Amino acid sequence: MQRNTQQRDAIRTALEQAGRPLSPQELLVAARARVPELGLATVYRTIKALVQENHLVPVDVPGEPARYEAAGKAHHHHFLCRSCDRLFELKGCPGNLNQLAPGGYEVERHELTLFGRCADCRPSPARRRKSVRR
Amino acid sequence: MQRNTQQRDAIRTALEQAGRPLSPQELLVAARARVPELGLATVYRTIKALVQENHLVPVDVPGEPARYEAAGKAHHHHFLCRSCDRLFELKGCPGNLNQLAPGGYEVERHELTLFGRCADCRPSPARRRKSVRR
DNA sequence: TGCTAGTTGATAAACGCTTATCAATAAAGA
DNA sequence: TCTTTATTGATAAGCGTTTATCAACTAGCA
Numbered sequence: 001m002q003r004n005t006q007q008r009d010a011i012r013t014a015l016e017q018a019g020r021p022l023s024p025q026e027l028l029v030a031a032r033a034r035v036p037e038l039g040l041a042t043v044y045r046t047i048k049a050l051v052q053e054n055h056l057v058p059v060d061v062p063g064e065p066a067r068y069e070a071a072g073k074a075h076h077h078h079f080l081c082r083s084c085d086r087l088f089e090l091k092g093c094p095g096n097l098n099q100l101a102p103g104g105y106e107v108e109r110h111e112l113t114l115f116g117r118c119a120d121c122r123p124s125p126a127r128r129r130k131s132v133r134r
Numbered sequence: 135m136q137r138n139t140q141q142r143d144a145i146r147t148a149l150e151q152a153g154r155p156l157s158p159q160e161l162l163v164a165a166r167a168r169v170p171e172l173g174l175a176t177v178y179r180t181i182k183a184l185v186q187e188n189h190l191v192p193v194d195v196p197g198e199p200a201r202y203e204a205a206g207k208a209h210h211h212h213f214l215c216r217s218c219d220r221l222f223e224l225k226g227c228p229g230n231l232n233q234l235a236p237g238g239y240e241v242e243r244h245e246l247t248l249f250g251r252c253a254d255c256r257p258s259p260a261r262r263r264k265s266v267r268r
Numbered sequence: 269t270g271c272t273a274g275t276t277g278a279t280a281a282a283c284g285c286t287t288a289t290c291a292a293t294a295a296a297g298a
Numbered sequence: 299t300c301t302t303t304a305t306t307g308a309t310a311a312g313c314g315t316t317t318a319t320c321a322a323c324t325a326g327c328a
Contacts, residue, residue: 003274003325024315039277044316062194062245065315079235082242090234097246100224101213104253108216111196112231112246119238137295137304158285173307178286199285 010034011046021059021067021078021087061087061113077112083121090114144168145180155193155201155212155221195221195247211246217255224248 014030015022022030028043047068050056059067061080067087079088098107117123148164149156156164162177181202184190193201195214201221213222232241251257 005275005325007276037277041278041317042276045275048317060196062196062247063200066197077234079239079241088239090236092234094228094230094234096228098248100211100226100228100246101248101250102224102253104256105213105222105248106251106256107213107248108250110246110248112234112244113196114232114235114239114241114244116235116242117240119236122238122240139295139305141306171307175287175308176306179305182287 007031007035007038007042008046010038011043012050015056015068015070020089021069023065023067023087025065026086027068059087060111077114079114079116079118081118081121082115083117086118088118141165141169141172141176142180144172145177146184149190149202149204154223155203157199157201157221159199160220161202193221194245211248213248213250213252215252215255216249217251220252222252 010031010033011027013034014027018026018030024040024043024047027047028038028040031043032038047056051058051068054071056068057071059069059078061067061078064080064085064087069089075093077090077093079090080086081088093112097110097112101107144165144167145161147168148161152160152164158174158177158181161181162172162174165177166172181190185192185202188205190202191205193203193212195201195212198214198219198221203223207223209227211224211227213224214220215222227246231244231246235241
């Protein structure tokens with residue numbers, strides 16, 4: 001039987017509150033706010049379990065370790081800040097992307113990633129600059 | 135001074151003839167058609183050199199090792215066949231992709247990858263089925 | 269409260285890819 | 299052809315991420 005441990009709660013909660021896909025490392029740091037003695041192995045174990053239960057989906061980013069976000073969201077894409085390395089969720093999709101494939105190719109899905117600087121990391125006209133954790 | 139070895143020739147030629155971005159492993163196999171005793175280390179060394187000379191650019195794919203293609207091409211995207219694992223080049227870009235980012239975000243570039251089955255790997259209506267190497 | 273088995277944390281180990289090492293080889297000019 | 303030295307191939311080592319191990323811990327229930 002599955003137990004409700006404070007570690008799992010902390011991980012689930014951290015992911016909810018982040019509002020963006022988190023890597024295992026980010027998840028470790030975030031969840032330690034509630035359970036300071038949390039170990040990395042537990043984070044990986046919990047992620048694995050949540051993915052298998054379809055509560056979490058991996059978000060693959062080019063050249064980066066996978067992030068994880070809640071399953072069941074509407075189709076959308078992501079933005080990776082090259083400065084703070086955080087991945088953000090974007091709304092919607094321009095559509096018609098699959099039509100890029102030539103005839104004979106069967107497209108099942110697509111993934112779009114924007115790269116740049118997030119609002120917090122932009123150099124000059126940065127209003128409301130927050131602390132940038134990574 | 136830089137020497138013109140048959141290994142480098144074989145690697146450059148293999149990449150030209152492939153017509154699609156190749157991973158170091160794929161490059162090794164392809165270039166061995168000309169220089170059978172070619173080693174993996176040489177492939178990595180040559181790739182590194184060609185990238186530094188701006189003759190080659192890495193193509194990052196979500197959840198996959200990097201591929202490499204000739205530099206200087208027009209902006210375009212790629213298709214990854216989940217069956218044979220080959221990466222194909224697509225023509226053009228739908229445009230307006232960067233507008234997905236919310237205000238305050240500075241977009242520098244984007245990457246789009248379609249996933250599916252290439253013409254060679256499609257199950258049923260496959261005309262002219264070729265051998266599928268991987 | 270006490271028991272029991274699922275869960276945890278620290279660490280080692282596995283894993284896949286990339287780089288370093290080094291003696292042997294071979295390109296390029298004399 | 300000879301000499302020099304960049305290059306090579308095989309292998310070990312490095313690196314970052316993910317998984318396995320195992321004794322200690324604790325959630326859940328009687």
